[in-house]
Amino acid sequence: MDLKQLYQDIILEHGKSPRNFGKCEGYNHDAKGYNPLCGDKVHVYLKLNSGKKVESLTFEGEGCAISLASASIMTELVKGKSFDETRDIMNAFLNMIKNTSEIRSNHLDEDQKTKLMSLSGVKQFPMRVKCATLSWHTLVSAMKGKKEEINTEVID
Amino acid sequence: MNIENIKSQFPIFSKKINGKPLVYLDSSNSSQKPMCVINKLNDFYKNEFSNIGRSIHSLAVNATNKFEETRESIKNFINANFKEEIVFTKNATEAINLVATTFGQQNIKEGDEIIITELEHHSNYVPWHFLRETRGAIIKFAPINEDGDVIIDELKKLITLKTKIIAVTHLSNVTGTIVPIKEIVEIAHKKNVPVLVDGCQAVPHIKVDVTDLDCDFYAFSAHKVYGPTGVGILYAKKKWLEKLPPYIGGGAMISEVKKDKIIYAKLPEKYEAGTMPTAEVITFNESIKFMESIGIDNLMKHEKEIKNYALEKLNKINSVKIIGNPKNKAGVIAFTIKGIHPHDIATILDEDGVAIRAGHHCCQIFHEKMNLTATARASIGVYNNKDDIDMLCKAIENCRKIFDLK
Numbered sequence: 001m002d003l004k005q006l007y008q009d010i011i012l013e014h015g016k017s018p019r020n021f022g023k024c025e026g027y028n029h030d031a032k033g034y035n036p037l038c039g040d041k042v043h044v045y046l047k048l049n050s051g052k053k054v055e056s057l058t059f060e061g062e063g064c065a066i067s068l069a070s071a072s073i074m075t076e077l078v079k080g081k082s083f084d085e086t087r088d089i090m091n092a093f094l095n096m097i098k099n100t101s102e103i104r105s106n107h108l109d110e111d112q113k114t115k116l117m118s119l120s121g122v123k124q125f126p127m128r129v130k131c132a133t134l135s136w137h138t139l140v141s142a143m144k145g146k147k148e149e150i151n152t153e154v155i156d
Numbered sequence: 157m158n159i160e161n162i163k164s165q166f167p168i169f170s171k172k173i174n175g176k177p178l179v180y181l182d183s184s185n186s187s188q189k190p191m192c193v194i195n196k197l198n199d200f201y202k203n204e205f206s207n208i209g210r211s212i213h214s215l216a217v218n219a220t221n222k223f224e225e226t227r228e229s230i231k232n233f234i235n236a237n238f239k240e241e242i243v244f245t246k247n248a249t250e251a252i253n254l255v256a257t258t259f260g261q262q263n264i265k266e267g268d269e270i271i272i273t274e275l276e277h278h279s280n281y282v283p284w285h286f287l288r289e290t291r292g293a294i295i296k297f298a299p300i301n302e303d304g305d306v307i308i309d310e311l312k313k314l315i316t317l318k319t320k321i322i323a324v325t326h327l328s329n330v331t332g333t334i335v336p337i338k339e340i341v342e343i344a345h346k347k348n349v350p351v352l353v354d355g356c357q358a359v360p361h362i363k364v365d366v367t368d369l370d371c372d373f374y375a376f377s378a379h380k381v382y383g384p385t386g387v388g389i390l391y392a393k394k395k396w397l398e399k400l401p402p403y404i405g406g407g408a409m410i411s412e413v414k415k416d417k418i419i420y421a422k423l424p425e426k427y428e429a430g431t432m433p434t435a436e437v438i439t440f441n442e443s444i445k446f447m448e449s450i451g452i453d454n455l456m457k458h459e460k461e462i463k464n465y466a467l468e469k470l471n472k473i474n475s476v477k478i479i480g481n482p483k484n485k486a487g488v489i490a491f492t493i494k495g496i497h498p499h500d501i502a503t504i505l506d507e508d509g510v511a512i513r514a515g516h517h518c519c520q521i522f523h524e525k526m527n528l529t530a531t532a533r534a535s536i537g538v539y540n541n542k543d544d545i546d547m548l549c550k551a552i553e554n555c556r557k558i559f560d561l562k
Binding site for chain 2 (some may be wrong): 003007037038039040041063064065066095128
């Protein structure tokens with residue numbers, strides 16, 4: 001296991017100064033996520049435009065460097081995407097963390113893939129996978145307009 | 157026994173974790189096992205195994221005797237009056253559930269009150285919550301102060317004519333607070349309220365004398381006392397065990413079974429239905445012998461020294477904050493580092509072979525009260541020494557370096 005791969009500079013930097021933190025103006029979707037193992041919480045706020053694309057995306061919450069960085073990077077990558085595109089990116093992300101260590105998605109450019117790949121170190125730390133995935137599950141839940149809180153002990 | 161060399165009796169410490177010597181600071185979660193305990197479990201399965209109870213062959217008689225010897229040892233270890241007051245369960249959680257369920261059936265009706273504290277582990281809250289759900293009981297929380305001490309005067313004020321039981325921890329698994337049980341029992345008994353004590357963290361680390369405490373129920377687990385998993389112990393005053401209904405029904409807890417009636421077994425079998433963790437209970441006797449060979453006073457002195465050393469060293473590290481400062485503190489140290497989440501701390505420490513716990517430690521009420529989502533926790537066992545604390549501090553410095561803290 002390699003700590004340097006887990007705590008890459010980009011992760012530490014996003015963890016320290018998360019982007020798009022707070023409530024975005026005029027949000028029309030939101031959802032909460034909770035990890036009962038550590039008490040981490042995330043609240044995702046989302047404005048979908050008339051074309052059902054992500055116009056703005058922000059989050060609030062408390063968590064470790066991994067979960068904050070993951071949420072922060074997510075808000076940067078998903079902007080402008082449709083629901084299906086977002087879900088595709090999330091699946092590519094989950095697949096990277098759990099299985100392949102690489103990103104397979106047609107909806108991200110190379111720079112964006114590199115950014116997401118900075119979280120690939122999590123794969124070596126199975127106890128931390130849920131830290132990285134909580135915000136993504138919460139985002140998809142918000143897009144679906146689901147009411148109940150996402151709970152990492154109930155989802156995959 | 158030389159307490160400084162005690163680590164050598166625990167084979168796990170010869171293993172490397174992530175290529176580093178293991179620094180185990182998670183004894184509040186569960187303790188490591190000394191060789192005598194591991195050998196006994198192995199030996200019993202190899203040479204002596206039989207179920208206990210009804211069979212009359214030699215192996216069964218031997219196993220039954222050994223099983224009862226553990227009960228006798230526990231009775232002496234916690235200074236109970238009768239062997240029948242010691243009931244074996246699956247874990248301490250089950251012991252508390254046993255009391256909550258059977259006591260609740262007999263004594264709790266709608267509007268009755270149960271007092272617990274803000275320090276409680278979920279296992280001394282959720283079983284009482286069941287009575288809130290099923291019987292309409294009211295749960296009142298005795299508050300703690302900033303230091304993590306239960307405010308006894310406030311607890312006193314919560315007692316009313318409707319208070320049916322007080323359930324309280326003996327030693328907090330977050331702040332290490334040693335709760336003045338004797339004082340609480342005196343207050344409660346003056347109002348005819350029985351007291352259940354969650355003693356999971358206390359039995360491995362401080363002297364416990366249930367007769368002196370005068371509590372009605374006392375629950376703890378074997379695995380935290382250098383013993384095997386799968387064994388919980390409920391001490392209850394005989395008058396309660398006689399009066400309360402059985403908890404789990406089945407074999408061994410009956411004396412006579414007819415189509416129209418069942419007579420339950422005498423104590424303590426009334427509460428021990430089905431095959432018990434025979435090997436583990438028998439093995440637990442070795443853990444008690446191990447504790448006794450050290451001597452509880454020596455053990456307390458040693459752990460206090462290590463705890464004081466740890467507090468002194470940790471307090472010197474910038475940005476480390478110890479959570480709670482109780483009047484009487486055992487070797488359980490919850491802390492935070494400003495700018496690093498406890499889960500990140502635990503992952504980084506693990507790379508240095510330092511095992512701590514991060515999270516809410518099954519005490520969400522406490523964390524909410526202190527306005528924290530999570531803490532890191534280093535907890536001391538008999539095998540820890542000052543080198544372990546030095547390694548902990550070194551690993552924390554590494555965390556601070558990775559996170560570029562000044």
